[in-house]
Amino acid sequence: MVNYSKQVMNLGNLLLELLSQALGLKPDHLKDMDCGRGLLMLCHYYPGCPEPELALGTSKHADNDFFTVLLQDHIGGLQVLHEDKWINVPCSPGALVINMGDLLHVNPLSLPTLYFP
Structure with missing residues (x-):
């Protein structure tokens, strides 16, 4: 579960980068705004x-x-x-x-x- 959770968080950070780029922003824009701090996994x-x-x-x-x-x-x-x-x-x-x-x-x-x- 710990390894799975890490992989899910990696996916979340990758999606933040892709969404930033899709919005015409730098890849780290949403992460730099600490949007990744709220990532959590619910099952x-x-x-x-x-x-x-x-x-x-x-x-x-x-x-x-x-x-x-x-x-x-x-x-x-x-x-x-x-x-x-x-x-x-x-x-x-x-x-x-x-x-x-x-x-x-x-x-x-x-x-x-x-x-x-």
Whole structure:
């Protein structure tokens, strides 16, 4: 768990560098503002439900941070609110989903698209 936590923190710092560059700033801009000091790792596990039609999911919420890194599994269930409609995020086991939080909300037309090979 200690090694995993270090790797997650390294990923968080790399994402801060990439976001800085995407915003047209120097790579260390967000780190120099101490945005990395607030990095933390939270783990939630939602096991599969034998009767999902009877289950209630997490309530509607916004992530009040810079970003959230989600590791997808085979169960899925992640949804995003787009134009007042809930859309299922396709499940890709082992994929990392980077969710932009409230602190990064900018005009989406002014933010270049990031491609990660």
